[in-house]
Amino acid sequence: MHEMNLIKNLIDKIHELASDEPGKPIGVRLRLGALAHISAKHLREHFDREVLGTSLEGIKLEIDELKDINHREAQDVILESLKFEETDGH
Numbered sequence: 001m002h003e004m005n006l007i008k009n010l011i012d013k014i015h016e017l018a019s020d021e022p023g024k025p026i027g028v029r030l031r032l033g034a035l036a037h038i039s040a041k042h043l044r045e046h047f048d049r050e051v052l053g054t055s056l057e058g059i060k061l062e063i064d065e066l067k068d069i070n071h072r073e074a075q076d077v078i079l080e081s082l083k084f085e086e087t088d089g090h
């Protein structure tokens with residue numbers, strides 16, 4: 001899989017999940033498999049570039065790097081969780 005498609009798919013997924021929530025997404029946590037063909041640093045660079053000028057600009061990106069090459073998701077980049085801004089409940 002090309003890394004740009006990977007990043008675009010992740011961002012599409014974030015937009016999709018965010019559309020169901022009242023608050024703005026402020027944080028995203030990704031899990032990076034030990035055998036995924038991208039480094040955390042490189043993933044972050046692409047992510048930051050892709051969200052520039054969008055509603056996700058400035059979102060906090062956390063990347064958990066898996067070390068286990070035998071993990072069933074070792075080749076994947078997984079969207080683990082999204083954090084939303086607190087709304088006041090109205």
Ligand SMILES: [Zn+2]
Binds near residue numbers: 046
């Ligand atoms: Zn690249």
